[in-house]
Amino acid sequence: xxxxxxxxxxxxxxxxxxxxxxxxxxxxxxxxxxxxxxxxxxxxxxxxxxxxxxxxxxxxxxxxxxxxxxxxxxxxxxxxxxxxxxxxxxxxxxxxxxxxxxxxxxxxxxxxxxxxxxxxxxxxxxxxxxxxxxxxxxxxxxxxxxxxxxxxxxxxxxxxxxxxxxxxxxxxxxxxxxxxxxxxxxxxxxxxxxxxxxxxxxxxxxxxxxxxxxxxxxxxxxxxxxxxxxxxxxxxxxxxxxxxxxxxxxxxxxxxxxxxxxxxxxxxxxxxxxxxxxxxxxxxxxxxxxxxxxxxxxxxxxxxxxx
Ligand code: GDP
Ligand code: CA
Numbered sequence: 001x002x003x004x005x006x007x008x009x010x011x012x013x014x015x016x017x018x019x020x021x022x023x024x025x026x027x028x029x030x031x032x033x034x035x036x037x038x039x040x041x042x043x044x045x046x047x048x049x050x051x052x053x054x055x056x057x058x059x060x061x062x063x064x065x066x067x068x069x070x071x072x073x074x075x076x077x078x079x080x081x082x083x084x085x086x087x088x089x090x091x092x093x094x095x096x097x098x099x100x101x102x103x104x105x106x107x108x109x110x111x112x113x114x115x116x117x118x119x120x121x122x123x124x125x126x127x128x129x130x131x132x133x134x135x136x137x138x139x140x141x142x143x144x145x146x147x148x149x150x151x152x153x154x155x156x157x158x159x160x161x162x163x164x165x166x167x168x169x170x171x172x173x174x175x176x177x178x179x180x181x182x183x184x185x186x187x188x189x190x191x192x193x194x195x196x197x198x199x200x201x202x203x204x205x206x207x208x209x210x211x212x213x214x215x216x217x218x219x220x221x222x223x224x225x226x227x228x229x230x231x232x233x234x235x236x237x238x239x240x241x242x243x244x245x246x247x248x249x250x251x252x253x254x255x256x257x258x259x260x261x262x263x264x265x266x267x268x269x270x271x272x273x274x275x276x277x278x279x280x281x282x283x284x285x286x287x288x289x290x291x292x293x294x295x296x297x298x299x300x301x302x303x304x305x306x307x
Contacts, residue, residue: 001027001302004186006131006213008033008199009048010065010233011225012192013055014288018298019190020056020126021291029127029182030056031209033194034111035138035167035202038150040088041079043098044105047150048199049115049130050097057122065233068093087155112176127182131203134173138202139166149198158235162242165197170205175212183212188305191222193286195236196255197243204259213259221262221304223297224252227287228268248272253279262304264297280304 001023005016007030020028033048047066054060054068061069071091080086090098097118104114110133119128138149142160152158183189194200204210213220229247231237237247244251249265253276262280265273270283282304288294 001187001305002185003028003188003190003302004182005030005190005192006194006200006203007031007048007052007192008194009036009051012048012194012199013052013060014065014294015190015192015194015223015298015301016052016126017055018288018294019302021295022298022302025056025125026127029129029178029186031129031131031179031182031203033199033202034130034132035136035198035205036149036153037137038088038148040090040098041084042102043090043095044102045088045090045098046101046111046115046130049128050094052128053097053115053119053122053124056126056128057119057124059122067091088150110176112178127178129178129182130176131179131209132173132206133176135169136173136202136206137168138198139168140164140198141166153198153235162197162235162239165201165239165243167202167205170202171207173206175206175208179209180212183209183216186216187219188302189213189216189220190301191220191256191260193223193225193232195225195231195234195239196252197236197239200255204256210259217259218261219305220256220260221264221282221301222252222256222260223264223286223301224249224266224269226252226269227266229272232287249281250275250277253277261306264301264304 037046051066111130140152141164225236240247253263264282266286273281284300
């Protein structure tokens with residue numbers, strides 16, 4: 001069964017890993033958020049692509065959920081000693097990828113081509129595509145001003161209230177090569193339990209991607225990132241309350257209007273399934289606490305596909 005998955009970083013990677021454990025990984029194509037990308041010390045960093053790459057290749061730090069396992073931080077120590085900014089942490093192993101990527105992009109290679117090259121080099125079997133090769137940046141409007149995504153998320157600890165999320169460049173952005181084909185060829189299109197506003201939102205802000213998903217909405221299943229109305233980690237619950245008016249399944253479904261057929265929700269949210277409209281609820285345990293739990297979630301999501 002061919003599967004296309006829209007995914008952000010940590011929640012996205014855990015779910016894609018689960019899918020790749022229950023179907024042949026080569027049947028899975030990930031369409032990844034690039035709205036979090038940033039320049040750090042002159043290097044192009046793609047946090048969500050990197051989290052997906054490291055997790056799927058078995059190179060990731062499972063505990064932390066991002067970055068490389070057995071990481072060391074010598075470069076960061078030097079950066080700190082030299083008085084430069086260290087709010088965005090880059091490990092030594094991780095830095096190697098950013099060097100290669102930055103050099104490739106400066107040479108004019110597309111982000112998708114570079115990602116494919118890197119994925120092949122680490123033996124990735126699943127397809128990994130950036131949503132777009134064009135510049136698309138998530139910006140966050142708060143009472144304290146407008147911030148680049150990582151400045152708000154990491155440097156300011158996502159404490160500022162979010163008044164609006166802006167996808168800079170989305171109007172002109174084209175899907176990366178392979179993205180529309182993956183959506184069109186998929187028997188199941190999954191939206192990972194990633195943050196709807198800052199992980200999935202930027203992907204769907206690319207008009208041709210949204211239209212392609214909309215055309216195939218009968219095969220789209222989303223997994224809610226909330227358990228008992230709360231995010232497992234991060235600001236998704238606060239953002240839903242503020243930007244969607246609440247944290248029940250219908251508010252999550254409301255982030256994907258006309259785009260999804262089914263929504264996988266946690267048992268803890270099962271008494272709140274009113275007014276989901278024509279979105280079919282699928283109730284299960286959604287915490288990916290270990291390999292068994294995440295596999296069960298993937299199997300449930302796979303079961304959502306119409307015969
Ligand atoms: P980021 O790009 O690294 O911030 O990660 P994502 O946007 O892909 O994922 C963050 C979201 O994943 C958060 O809103 C979490 O609530 C959600 N999440 C993380 N682990 C789990 C899990 O085990 N189950 C569910 N349902 N959601 C999860
Ligand atoms: Ca992210």
